Amino acid sequence: MRTGIFIASLVAIWAAASRSVDATLLPGPDEVLRALWANARAGMLHRAVLKSLGRLALGYSISLTLGVTLGIALARVRAVKETLGALVLGLQALPSVCWLPLALLWFGLGEAAILTVVVLGSLLSVAVATEGAVNSIPAVLLRAARTMGAEGIVLWRRVILPAALPGVLSGARLGWTFAWRSLLAGELLFVSGGVGQVLEFGRELHDMALVMGVMLVIVALGLASDRLLFGLAEARVRRAWGLDRA
Amino acid sequence: MNTRETEAPYRARPGEALISLLGVTKTWPGAGASAALEGVDLGILPGQFVCVCGPSGCGKTTVLNLIAGLETPSTGEVTVRGLPVRGPAPDRTVMFQEHALFPWLTVAENVAFPLEVAGVPRGERASRAERYLRMVHLWRYRESHPHELSGGMRQRAALARALVVEPSILLMDEPFAALDAQTRDVLHAELERIWIETRKTVVFVTHNVREAVRLGDRVLIMGTRPGRLKRDLSVDLARPRGSNDRDVAELSLVVERELRIEVEKVIREELDDARIGADRDLHREPGRDLGGGI
Numbered sequence: 001m002r003t004g005i006f007i008a009s010l011v012a013i014w015a016a017a018s019r020s021v022d023a024t025l026l027p028g029p030d031e032v033l034r035a036l037w038a039n040a041r042a043g044m045l046h047r048a049v050l051k052s053l054g055r056l057a058l059g060y061s062i063s064l065t066l067g068v069t070l071g072i073a074l075a076r077v078r079a080v081k082e083t084l085g086a087l088v089l090g091l092q093a094l095p096s097v098c099w100l101p102l103a104l105l106w107f108g109l110g111e112a113a114i115l116t117v118v119v120l121g122s123l124l125s126v127a128v129a130t131e132g133a134v135n136s137i138p139a140v141l142l143r144a145a146r147t148m149g150a151e152g153i154v155l156w157r158r159v160i161l162p163a164a165l166p167g168v169l170s171g172a173r174l175g176w177t178f179a180w181r182s183l184l185a186g187e188l189l190f191v192s193g194g195v196g197q198v199l200e201f202g203r204e205l206h207d208m209a210l211v212m213g214v215m216l217v218i219v220a221l222g223l224a225s226d227r228l229l230f231g232l233a234e235a236r237v238r239r240a241w242g243l244d245r246a
Numbered sequence: 247m248n249t250r251e252t253e254a255p256y257r258a259r260p261g262e263a264l265i266s267l268l269g270v271t272k273t274w275p276g277a278g279a280s281a282a283l284e285g286v287d288l289g290i291l292p293g294q295f296v297c298v299c300g301p302s303g304c305g306k307t308t309v310l311n312l313i314a315g316l317e318t319p320s321t322g323e324v325t326v327r328g329l330p331v332r333g334p335a336p337d338r339t340v341m342f343q344e345h346a347l348f349p350w351l352t353v354a355e356n357v358a359f360p361l362e363v364a365g366v367p368r369g370e371r372a373s374r375a376e377r378y379l380r381m382v383h384l385w386r387y388r389e390s391h392p393h394e395l396s397g398g399m400r401q402r403a404a405l406a407r408a409l410v411v412e413p414s415i416l417l418m419d420e421p422f423a424a425l426d427a428q429t430r431d432v433l434h435a436e437l438e439r440i441w442i443e444t445r446k447t448v449v450f451v452t453h454n455v456r457e458a459v460r461l462g463d464r465v466l467i468m469g470t471r472p473g474r475l476k477r478d479l480s481v482d483l484a485r486p487r488g489s490n491d492r493d494v495a496e497l498s499l500v501v502e503r504e505l506r507i508e509v510e511k512v513i514r515e516e517l518d519d520a521r522i523g524a525d526r527d528l529h530r531e532p533g534r535d536l537g538g539g540i
Contacts, residue, residue, distance in 0.1 A: 144346035147314060147334045148360040148411075158362075162350045241349045242393025 027209040032216065035209035044198065045214075049221065052183060052194040055111070059118030060179045064172060067123045071130025071171070088124055096121025096182040100189060114186045114194075121182025122175035129171020133164040166237050173230040180222055195221075263289030264447050265313055265415065270322035272308050272473075282308050284472035286322070292414070295441060295448045297462035299455055299501065301509045305473025306451045307419055313449060314340045314417050326415065336364060338415040339408040343423050345400035347392040347407070354379060354388035357406045364411060378406040381440060398429035405437070409444070418450045422457070431489055434460055438486050455505060456498045460489045465501060469508045471515065477504055 011029055018028035027035075039045040073080040074088065099120045103113040137160065145159045187196025195218060202210035238244045265288075272283040283305040290296050298306045311317040312324045315333040324331045326338065334340075339360070347356045358375040366374070379385045382402040392400055401421055408416055422430045438461065441448060452458050458465045459481055467477035479501065483493050 138344075138346075140342055140344045140346045141348065143316060144340070144342065146316065147338075147340040148363050148407075149334065149336050150363045154363055158359075159348070162348070165350070240391065242391055243349075 024206070024208060027212060031209045032213045035207065036213035036217070039198070039210060039213070045217070048193065048195050048198045049217070052187065052196070053221075055114055055118065055194065056179055056183050059115045059183065060122060060176060062115070063119040063121075063123040063175060063179060064126055066119070067126025067171070067175060068130050068168060070123070070127040071168075072134055074127060074131040075134035088127055091120075092124045092128065096178065097185040097189065100186055104190060109190060109192075113190070114183065117182050117186040118179050122179035125178055126171045126175035129174060130164065130168050133167020133171065134160060136167065137163040166234070166241055166243055169230070169234050169237055173226065173234065176225065176230065177222070180225070184218065262291060264292040264294075264327060265290040265449070266325050267309070267312070267319075268323050268325075270312065270319045270324060272305065272312070272317070273320045281320075281472040283312075283319075284474050286473075286475055288466070288475060290447060290449065292447055293445045295450065295461060295463045296466060297450045297452060297458035297464070298466045298468060299452060299458045299505060300468030300473075300476075301470055301505070301512045302453070303473070303512065304468040304470040304508070306453075306468050308473065309468075310340070310417050310419050310449060310451050313415070314338055316340075336360065336411045337413050338417060339411060339413045340417045340419065341401075341404050341408045341421045343420040345392065345397075345404045347400060347403055349392055352389050352391055353384055353395070353403050356392065356403060357410050360407060360411045374410055375406075378410045379403075381409070381443075382406045382436065396429075397425050398433060401425065401433060402436070405440075409440070409446075414447060416446045416448045418448065420452055421450075423452070423454070430457070434489060435486065437461065442485065455501045456489055456494065459483075459498045459501060460487055460491075460494050467501065467504050467508070470512055476508065 015028050015030075018026045018031075023031070036045065070080075070084070070088070074085055075081075096117050099117050100113065103116040107113040107116065141159065141163055142155075145155055150159055183194070184196040184199075187194040188200050189196075195214060199211060199214045199218075202208070202214060235244075267286050267288040270283055270286040270288075271281055273281045286309065288309075298309060300306045308317065312319055313326070313331065315331045315335060315338065347353075348359065351359065354372075354375055357379055358371045361371040361374060376385065376388075379388055382405055384399060384402055384406060387395060387399065387403075392403065395403065404421070422433050425433065434457070450458070450461060455465075462481050465477075465479045465481055466475055467479070468474065469476040481497060483491070483497070487494055
């Protein structure tokens with residue numbers, strides 16, 4: 001309720017502001033919607049959205065698989081921690097889009113380059129969160145599991161992974177956000193197709209209404225995927241694990 | 247008097263003992279001069295309920311972990327049925343101060359977990375879990391998750407989980423220490439009833455003398471620096487007992503006097519340490535580096 005009123009007043013302020021300044025610099029909500037609608041009817045918008053989401057799905061799946069594996073290895077294999085550990089922390093400081101020039105030189109102006117950026121953008125945060133989640137499993141649970149004879153695969157499948165799941169899930173959620181941002185940065189800068197490119201296209205045409213419309217679409221997509229994919233799953237896991245006191 | 251004091255009473259008859267410790271010493275790498283355990287000889291007969299009492303840092307938990315196979319002695323030998331302990335085994339289950347139930351499983355799934363690990367078929371798992379859930383009066387709560395239960399109920403679930411594999415030895419490390427007095431009384435009575443019913447061999451670590459006397463056939467008092475066995479008392483009181491029985495209270499006073507000497511020694515040494523500014527860690531009670539390296 002409060003959120004609704006807040007958003008409505010934001011839109012009202014926006015509408016009032018757009019009337020008092022140059023409409024080419026700050027188009028009002030109505031113009032933005034019109035621009036979006038025109039684009040959507042031309043089929044450009046949904047093609048771009050699908051293209052972006054497809055890239056995201058592929059890149060994110062790769063980085064989730066690799067990230068969780070790497071995180072577990074960091075937590076449980078000393079040799080990995082002592083070698084890759086420092087590298088992971090160091091590379092985390094590098095914004096993923098910095099990989100783009102390199103990726104373009106290696107893979108050319110195409111899908112492989114953008115995937116590289118998406119994967120590198122989210123892989124490390126997933127790995128670090130997974131490592132933290134595995135490391136913070138209460139020692140008494142592992143000790144109890146040992147006294148009950150759980151070891152090897154059984155220990156992993158039935159104790160370590162479920163115990164780490166809430167932490168892994170928040171890492172996955174963070175990774176999703178990073179993947180989404182990396183993707184847009186990459187599309188905006190170089191790579192054809194996708195939502196980022198529509199944004200760049202709008203800039204070139206000085207179509208401020210389209211630019212703002214696409215920004216809104218990006219926010220909406222980000223918010224929806226976060227809520228639908230992760231919000232529900234995380235809430236369910238946290239409730240079942242007893243992490244939220246109802 | 248109800249106490250019969252015996253000096254190292256079971257050492258001479260190793261053939262009878264179910265659990266025996268012979269010349270067991272445990273030192274921690276990098277620890278100060280005192281060993282966590284030094285020269286511990288102990289024999290525990292089948293079906294005995296043995297309580298181990300002592301001040302913090304006396305190594306009582308170490309004794310339990312050695313029997314559990316969670317730790318290995320630095321010197322000496324720990325045997326169960328004459329065979330050296332090489333690691334944890336389903337014949338010796340452990341109950342900790344923390345319930346250590348898996349939060350993602352229901353109570354029934356938690357209790358059935360050790361059976362699942364042991365490869366017991368599903369149907370039998372369910373019926374055995376039911377039997378022990380009923381024994382600890384948690385059948386109604388079988389579908390609940392651990393966080394939905396009270397502290398006492400969680401420990402009862404942990405007890406059912408420890409019993410479900412039908413071990414001959416039950417190792418308990420201050421399992422009721424975090425509970426309020428009323429709940430603890432109830433659980434003492436339940437544990438005693440279950441023990442009479444099942445005749446497990448129980449090793450029960452506690453710092454609470456009243457609890458030790460109320461539950462045990464035998465109370466071991468441990469001293470500290472180095473950790474060692476100081477006294478071995480038989481408790482020949484009729485069962486079922488109550489924490490407030492006069493005999494239990496009287497005997498507790500005797501044991502407490504013994505223990506106080508040790509506790510005062512710890513306090514004195516702590517003060518000395520503080521004076522010379524040494525910050526040796528008195529709570530070398532292990533458990534600290536367990537769970538690593540799995």
